[in-house]
Structures are given as structure tokens and as C-alpha cells.
Amino acid sequence: MSAAVSATAKPAIAHGLRLQWEPAQEAHVLLYPEGMVKLNGSAAAILSRCDGIRTLTDIVADLERSYGVAGLSDEVAAFITLAVAKCWLEIRS
Amino acid sequence: MNARIEAPSSAARPGPPLWLLLELTYRCPLHCVFCYNPTDFANTGQELGTDDWIRVLREARSLGAVQLGLSGGEPLAREDLEPIVAQAHTLGFYINLITSGIGMTEARIKALKYAGLDHIQLSFQDSTRELNDFLSSTRTFELKSQVAALIRKYDYPMVLNVVLHRLNIDHVGEILEMAERIGAQYVELANTQYYGWAWLNRDRLLPSREQLRRAEQTLQRFRARVGEKIKVFFVVPDYFETRPKACMNGLGSVFLTITPDGTALPCHAARMLPGLTFPNVREASVQAIWYDSQGFNHFRGDGWMKEPCRSCPEKTRDFGGCRCQAYLLTGDAANADPVCDLSPHHHLVTEAVERAAHSGAGSARKPNEKVLLFRDHRSSIPVTTLQPD
Ligand code: SF4
Numbered sequence A: 001m002s003a004a005v006s007a008t009a010k011p012a013i014a015h016g017l018r019l020q021w022e023p024a025q026e027a028h029v030l031l032y033p034e035g036m037v038k039l040n041g042s043a044a045a046i047l048s049r050c051d052g053i054r055t056l057t058d059i060v061a062d063l064e065r066s067y068g069v070a071g072l073s074d075e076v077a078a079f080i081t082l083a084v085a086k087c088w089l090e091i092r093s
Numbered sequence B: 001m002n003a004r005i006e007a008p009s010s011a012a013r014p015g016p017p018l019w020l021l022l023e024l025t026y027r028c029p030l031h032c033v034f035c036y037n038p039t040d041f042a043n044t045g046q047e048l049g050t051d052d053w054i055r056v057l058r059e060a061r062s063l064g065a066v067q068l069g070l071s072g073g074e075p076l077a078r079e080d081l082e083p084i085v086a087q088a089h090t091l092g093f094y095i096n097l098i099t100s101g102i103g104m105t106e107a108r109i110k111a112l113k114y115a116g117l118d119h120i121q122l123s124f125q126d127s128t129r130e131l132n133d134f135l136s137s138t139r140t141f142e143l144k145s146q147v148a149a150l151i152r153k154y155d156y157p158m159v160l161n162v163v164l165h166r167l168n169i170d171h172v173g174e175i176l177e178m179a180e181r182i183g184a185q186y187v188e189l190a191n192t193q194y195y196g197w198a199w200l201n202r203d204r205l206l207p208s209r210e211q212l213r214r215a216e217q218t219l220q221r222f223r224a225r226v227g228e229k230i231k232v233f234f235v236v237p238d239y240f241e242t243r244p245k246a247c248m249n250g251l252g253s254v255f256l257t258i259t260p261d262g263t264a265l266p267c268h269a270a271r272m273l274p275g276l277t278f279p280n281v282r283e284a285s286v287q288a289i290w291y292d293s294q295g296f297n298h299f300r301g302d303g304w305m306k307e308p309c310r311s312c313p314e315k316t317r318d319f320g321g322c323r324c325q326a327y328l329l330t331g332d333a334a335n336a337d338p339v340c341d342l343s344p345h346h347h348l349v350t351e352a353v354e355r356a357a358h359s360g361a362g363s364a365r366k367p368n369e370k371v372l373l374f375r376d377h378r379s380s381i382p383v384t385t386l387q388p389d
């Protein structure tokens, strides 16, 4: 398993994958060669902020602001670590 | 095709056709033993034109189709591939091109990138000939590696697809090394599905248990060495299982294929199933085809099932297995897939595996192409003359 993602890491949707909203499924999906995953709301909220420009810290701050909650950092870091391990995200420096 | 799509299972109202596969043409420069194309392809009608394909794309997309496969035959044989890709991209499809690489040039791969193609699967179909050439570094290897280099240069994710069977499964190690050398990110080692052409050659193609075990060991060593850099999918032939595969969540659940002449099928092999009528996109809308046609509704839900599936608690998991396999082996498409050891016909599968084990299979045996039926117009025969065992 890969190590936890650092606070200054800049995650981005992995090369060749695409995140998009699908009205027919009423969900965001992540598309990859010959397959896709249907995302739940929080996964979509996190992944749609992974643009390779914002750091993990920025993403957490933005999510906390948007949803009016605090203390999301562990949860977000855990999801991003998982998404990197699944090759959905890659880390840009 | 391995559709790795997770979709909710529902018997009542079918979901959208998430996976759309357009077989753009039957034309193909290769003659494959393992070709999924129907054995009577010489009789098939005229190919759809560009406008028809684009209408199909638009209609399917509005229903919710999102993964698009473009295959054939060899899809590069269609000169309008680029405009078809461009239209699909504008509509929001994720576009997979499934090609042998024959006909790919730098100009075309560049134009396809510009049009919005997302991914290229480089396939080896004719494994006894093409793959052997590839492995012995002759012309085919040159062609594939040139195409692979172009795929990398134009920054596409690359899947290498090799159909495995008795005559090549002992080369899994070499195949993986080649995949590494040409820079593939994913490798699909799919074992032959025994319908279409492979069905006619089944007894020559089914690997032995021992061969399978060795291939799995080779694969483990490769995974340990290479790690996440190359993902390898290995699909064991279901003849060696005791439960059937789930057939893409059941026929008519996520998968829609359109053949070159416009016939809509719930699976690329379904044309062999008797009693089903499959509509043509020249005559009906994709919506009417998907939701209202007999061919697509017949095997939805579980009303069609017979025992032992009907009262089986596992029916929501595997949907009774493959309809085509049930038909080919038992003569009735509504029977349980005989891969299931609860099926009264399971012995047909174990006997075939037995025969494979005792027919001197293995690397020692030289592939004898004469005993295999290759796909060409001369040997193309109407599939209706085939009788199940
Ligand atoms: S009896 Fe039918 S439903 Fe039950 S496990 Fe076997 S194939 Fe599946």
C-alpha cells in the first residue's frame, strides 16, 4: 500500500481517466479504459477538486468552507490515499 | 470483451445501456480462429453509413450510454472512423478503440487524438499465427511495436489484449515481457470464450489444468516484480469453474452491441440464440430497441429461468450464467449454464476438460493450423447448421 499523502501534495485525476456528471445515473462517474466507477457524493466532491493545482490542504479547506463543517482532513486524506492506490489519482509536484 | 462496469442489478426497470459497442465493420485483414464475429458473416448485410452510426451515438448517449467501444473486424478499415470519434467525443462518450493496429499510421493516430479518442486497446486476435510472429520478433512484432510507440507518443492509455488458449498459454511469460517492452499499462489475458469460431475448435483450444496452473504462477512472479506499473487482468476459462460468470449483469442490463449491418444485440454472440428477434437500427430507435424489443426483454429478470436456476438463491448473483453457452452445450438457452455444477449438464463441461487433459496438450505440441478453422469467406458457414453436443 502506498504511504499517506502529504499536506502539500497536489492530486490530479490520473492520466487518461475522466470525471464527469452523468444525468442518466444522477451521479458523477470516473471513466477509465473499458470501465467506470459510479461515485457517491463525497467521493465526487473530493475528486472534482483534484486539479493538480490545489494541495491537499487547499482541498480540505475548500470542502470545509463549501459544506460548512470542520475536521475533514483525516477523511479526505484517507480517501485521496485510497484513490491514489487505485490509480484514480496521481500526485503532481 | 471484459466490461468492467459495476451497475446496480435490477430486474424490474432496466437501467440504461451504459456500454455501447459498435462493430463498425466486418472487414478485417486478419483471419482469426478466435474471432467473435458470427461464423456466417459472409451472409451479413451491408454496413451502416456514417450518418446512421452518428444517429445511433446520439440516441444511445441520450439514454445514458457512456462507455463506447469501437471495434470490428478492424475499425481502421472504416475511413470515417475519425468523424465518428469526433461526434462521439462531442456527445461525451469515453471512447475505446479496439484494434489489431493494422492500418494505423501516425497521421491517423494524430487525427484520432484530435477527434477525442480516449484509449486504444491493441489486440492480438489470431494468436496461433500473429502472436507467434510477435513472440519470435518478426514482422508482426515490428508492426505492433511501431503502433505501440505511436500510442505512447500520442499519450493514450494502452491496453494490450491477448486471447489465450491451449496453443499459446505456455507463452504467458514471454507475452508479459513483450507487453513490458512495448510500454503497455494494462494487459488483458482473456481466455477464449467458446462460442463462434472458438466453439468449432474447442477441443483444440481448451488448455489443460496443468497449463493454467503454470500460467498463474508465471503471472504471480510477474506481478511481484513489476507491481502496479502494469496491471494484468487474467480471466480463467469458465470451464474450470463450478459457478458460471455473471454475464455483464444479465443480458439486456448494461451492454448494447450494434453489428456492422445495424442489428442490435444484447451480447456480441446473442445472434445464435433461437427464438429471439433482434431489431435493426435502420428500422427502430435505440430507445425502442433497448426498452421495448422482444430480443432485449426476453432474458431480463428471471421469469425465463428453468430449474435449477429458478429456485436457486444464487440467481441474483450470476443470472444463471451465459445464455449462449447454455444453448451451445444443452440445446436450450433457458437452461442453467452447464459450467454450474448444479446443472444436470455439468458433465458436458467436465468431459471437455478431461478430453483437454488427455489429448497431449502442451507446449511440446506444435500448433497445427490445418486442423483449425480460420475465418475466411470460404470456410464461413451458416451458424444455424451447427448442432449442439
Ligand atoms: S443453478 Fe443457476 S442460478 Fe444457481 S448457481 Fe447455478 S447457474 Fe447460478
Ligand code: SF4
Binding pocket: B195, B246, B247, B248, B251, B266, B267, B268, B269, B270, B321, B322, B323, B324, B325
Ligand atoms: S450471454 Fe454469454 S456470450 Fe453473451 S454476454 Fe453473456 S456471458 Fe457473454
